[in-house]
Amino acid sequence: MRRKIVAGNWKMNTVIQDGLDLAESVKKNAEKGLPENVMLILAPPFTHLAGLKNILPDNIGLAAQNCASEESGAFTGEVSAAMVASSGANYVIIGHSERRLYFKETDPELNKKIKLALASQLSPIFCCGENLHEREKGIHTEVVKKQIELGLSDIPEADFKRIIIAYEPVWAIGTGKTATPDQAQDMHLYIRTQIKEMYGEETAGNTSILYGGSCNPSNARELFANSDVDGGLIGGASLKADDFLAIARSF
Numbered sequence: 001m002r003r004k005i006v007a008g009n010w011k012m013n014t015v016i017q018d019g020l021d022l023a024e025s026v027k028k029n030a031e032k033g034l035p036e037n038v039m040l041i042l043a044p045p046f047t048h049l050a051g052l053k054n055i056l057p058d059n060i061g062l063a064a065q066n067c068a069s070e071e072s073g074a075f076t077g078e079v080s081a082a083m084v085a086s087s088g089a090n091y092v093i094i095g096h097s098e099r100r101l102y103f104k105e106t107d108p109e110l111n112k113k114i115k116l117a118l119a120s121q122l123s124p125i126f127c128c129g130e131n132l133h134e135r136e137k138g139i140h141t142e143v144v145k146k147q148i149e150l151g152l153s154d155i156p157e158a159d160f161k162r163i164i165i166a167y168e169p170v171w172a173i174g175t176g177k178t179a180t181p182d183q184a185q186d187m188h189l190y191i192r193t194q195i196k197e198m199y200g201e202e203t204a205g206n207t208s209i210l211y212g213g214s215c216n217p218s219n220a221r222e223l224f225a226n227s228d229v230d231g232g233l234i235g236g237a238s239l240k241a242d243d244f245l246a247i248a249r250s251f
């Protein structure tokens with residue numbers, strides 16, 4: 001059975017002490033119980049990873065928001081996949097649209113990051129999604145197909161099984177606009193079909209595909225009710241423990 005996952009992408013928010021307080025609140029609230037088979041992941045800034053690892057229980061995953069596309073060396077300011085793993089994190093977000101847009105990350109570069117993350121035993125959360133122009137032109141499926149083909153090319157099936165996909169239409173991120181449940185389900189099914197072509201039915205069926213983009217406690221229920229939507233990658237609403245947990249309880 002594939003896992004249901006609600007992951008909080010804190011982006012560049014919270015200083016360390018505030019991040020620790022937020023993680024503590026998430027932990028306390030989660031102790032009140034979650035629906036069966038639902039797992040939480042927190043993705044704080046790099047500086048918070050080791051501190052959060054100390055306070056989070058094993059059943060809450062810890063993710064970095066990015067890692068370098070090189071293994072090590074003279075790349076000032078970069079943080080490698082091995083460094084992320086050594087902090088105690090077990091996941092890493094790769095290919096978030098903000099990385100693609102503001103830091104000009106390309107599909108081949110993301111493919112290198114995915115491979116380095118897998119080699120460091122991290123589970124990548126690979127983001128894909130079209131922008132508004134591409135949606136309006138009706139080429140959204142082609143865009144996502146290409147992102148998956150290039151970003152996830154040449155990954156052995158055993159490794160692919162550790163990858164989580166996040167479909168995040170760029171026009172829905174931080175805008176308050178959400179994909180309709182039908183738009184989300186259609187794209188998630190399309191992505192699952194693409195994975196099926198690459199790795200077969202069983203692996204496709206076991207891959208968690210998360211929705212991201214203005215997901216909140218009021219719209220999560222109808223998004224998560226779709227058979228191919230296995231949870232969410234939550235930005236803004238993950239900065240309030242109660243909202244984040246309300247989303248996780250929307251299953």
Ligand code: PGA
Pocket residue numbers: 009168172173174175212213214215233234235236237
């Ligand atoms: P949002 O961000 O929930 O604030 O729209 C989602 C994301 O970027 O992962």
